[in-house]
Amino acid sequence: MDITVAGVKKTVSDGLTVAQLIVDEKVETPEYVTVTVNDEFVESGTFDVTVLKDGDNVEFLYFMGGGR
Amino acid sequence: MAFTNEQLERYSRHIILKEIGVKGQKKLMAGKVLIIGAGGLGAPAAMYLAAAGVGTIGIADADEVDLSNLQRQIIHATADVGKAKVKSAKETMEALNPDVTVNTYRTFVDSSNILDLIKDYDFIIDGTDNFPAKFLINDACVMAGKPFSHAGIIRFKGQLMTYVPRQGPCYRCVFKEPPPKDAVPTCKQAGVVGAMGGVIGSLQAMEAVKYLTGAGELLTGHLLTFDALKMEWHKIKLPANTHGCAVCGDHPTITSLIDYEQTECDGAL
Numbered sequence: 001m002d003i004t005v006a007g008v009k010k011t012v013s014d015g016l017t018v019a020q021l022i023v024d025e026k027v028e029t030p031e032y033v034t035v036t037v038n039d040e041f042v043e044s045g046t047f048d049v050t051v052l053k054d055g056d057n058v059e060f061l062y063f064m065g066g067g068r
Numbered sequence: 069m070a071f072t073n074e075q076l077e078r079y080s081r082h083i084i085l086k087e088i089g090v091k092g093q094k095k096l097m098a099g100k101v102l103i104i105g106a107g108g109l110g111a112p113a114a115m116y117l118a119a120a121g122v123g124t125i126g127i128a129d130a131d132e133v134d135l136s137n138l139q140r141q142i143i144h145a146t147a148d149v150g151k152a153k154v155k156s157a158k159e160t161m162e163a164l165n166p167d168v169t170v171n172t173y174r175t176f177v178d179s180s181n182i183l184d185l186i187k188d189y190d191f192i193i194d195g196t197d198n199f200p201a202k203f204l205i206n207d208a209c210v211m212a213g214k215p216f217s218h219a220g221i222i223r224f225k226g227q228l229m230t231y232v233p234r235q236g237p238c239y240r241c242v243f244k245e246p247p248p249k250d251a252v253p254t255c256k257q258a259g260v261v262g263a264m265g266g267v268i269g270s271l272q273a274m275e276a277v278k279y280l281t282g283a284g285e286l287l288t289g290h291l292l293t294f295d296a297l298k299m300e301w302h303k304i305k306l307p308a309n310t311h312g313c314a315v316c317g318d319h320p321t322i323t324s325l326i327d328y329e330q331t332e333c334d335g336a337l
Contacts, residue, residue, distance in 0.1 A: 007302050032247045039305045041241075059304045061291055063247055064220025064227050066255030067265075068107025068141070068197035 001054035012052070019048040027060055034061040069094060075167065079121055085283075092281035093121065097167070099280040102126035102189040104177055104205060106153040108255070108265030109219050109272060110195030111143035116273035118161035118168045122280065125161065126189060128173035129153040140262030177201060179325035182208040191276045192216035195269065197255060199246035200328035206231070206239035207325055210316045215279055217272040217287075222255050224296040226268035229287055229306070230275050236289035241310040241317075246328050267294060 002011050005025060012021070018037070022030045035042040036059045042050050052058065071079075071090070082088045082096070099122045103110045106129040117125050131153050133144045141153075148156040154172035161170050173185060177196075182204060186192055192214055194205045202218065209216040209231060218239050219228035231238045250257075271292070278284050291304045315322045 029247075029252055032252060034242055036304070036307060040307050040309070061242055061304060062227075063199070063243060063252045064222055064225065065199050065202070065252055066197050066220055066222040066258075066260050067109040067195050068105050068137075068255070 001052075003052055003055070004057045006059060016052045017048055018042055018046075018050040018052065018058070021052065021058065022047065022060075025060070028062065032063055035059070036061070069097070075121070078165070078167075082120065087283035088277075088281050092283065095280050095282070096277065097121050097123045099191070099276075100124040100126070100189045101191045101193060101276045101280075102128065102186055103193045103195055104128045104185075104201070105195030105197065106131075106141070106143065106157040107137065107195055107197060108140040108221060108260065108262070109269035110193065111141045111157070112266045112269035113193050113195060113273040113276070114157055114161055115143055115164060116270055117276060118164045118170070120273070120277055121165060121167050122276070123167075124169045124171065124189075126171040126173060126185070127154050127157050128175060128177050128185060129157075130174060130176045140260065140265045142262075142266070177204065179204065179208075179327045182325065183212055186212055186214050189214070191279050193272045193276060194218045195272070199252075202239065203246050203328060204325060207315050207322060210238050210240075211323075211325070217275045219268045219272050221260050221264045221268050222253065222258050224261055224264065225294065226264050226296075227291055227293040228268055228271055228275075229291045230279075232279070232286060232288050235286075236308070237306045237310045238313060238316040240315045240322075241313045242291065242306060244314065249329060261296065264294075264296060267296070 027033050038057050079093045082093050101122050103114050106127050133148045133151050133156050135149050143160045144156045152174050154174045158170040158172050213233045215232040217230050289306050293302045311318045
């Protein structure tokens with residue numbers, strides 16, 4: 001199936017979970033990433049049971065603390 | 069309020085813009101913006117807002133200028149090392165534009181003073197370098213109904229979002245609570261390219277100018293990220309449904325301000 005991750009179209013295997021995608025995408029500090037699928041938040045405790053569907057649009061939002 | 073000939077010339081590039089014009093320039097001159105943190109983000113933001121003729125600009129920072137600041141904090145010069153950042157910033161801004169009133173607050177911003185600090189300002193710029201301050205600014209702005217620009221920079225990356233009451237999610241909608249100490253690197257630990265403060269801090273000034281003049285669409289409901297190594301921008305649409313947020317939601321569970329443990333880059337704010 002095809003999904004979009006951070007604006008980039010990808011072909012991934014059926015049944016892929018958000019948790020597995022986080023591993024595949026080598027997400028930095030995965031325990032603190034915020035995830036949206038189709039512009040809705042995915043609760044962080046549910047990444048391993050959130051199964052992606054064809055056409056889903058996934059975004060990773062990262063903490064960025066610097067500024068001074 | 070009529071413009072002097074000098075003001076007409078100084079602001080001519082604004083006045084000629086159909087989105088700003090004489091009306092917009094007058095709004096800028098009547099506008100009040102508070103910048104919290106006179107550093108990598110706050111420096112360019114303060115300079116562009118002063119140059120733009122924003123009538124009243126507040127700067128809050130407790131620190132002195134350090135030699136390691138000068139790689140990115142372009143509002144301060146070598147001769148300012150050791151000087152209070154707010155004093156150094158005020159001098160640069162007044163030299164840029166004597167039209168502008170600069171209020172300085174040489175103080176740690178915390179739950180005891182932030183509501184008092186922000187209450188007289190139209191728009192707030194978060195130029196801080198640590199999560200406790202970023203959550204504090206968010207919560208205070210939500211509670212006080214103040215719009216603000218959030219931003220963060222690290223290494224070759226930067227991001228920002230704009231909060232306007234009832235027009236989209238707040239920072240806490242996206243990030244529920246600060247990460248534990250040292251879980252996410254700060255710029256002192258990880259480094260940051262000086263120009264990144266210029267890129268993102270200038271966009272924060274842009275949002276303040278747009279908010280004050282009403283030009284265009286603000287960065288509400290979106291997080292804009294920039295990766296300088298790839299030279300890529302990415303605008304992430306944020307969920308519209310934020311009813312469950314602990315601070316800006318329908319039934320907030322956070323109703324008083326929180327001073328989280330400080331884990332900042334280079335000295336407490």
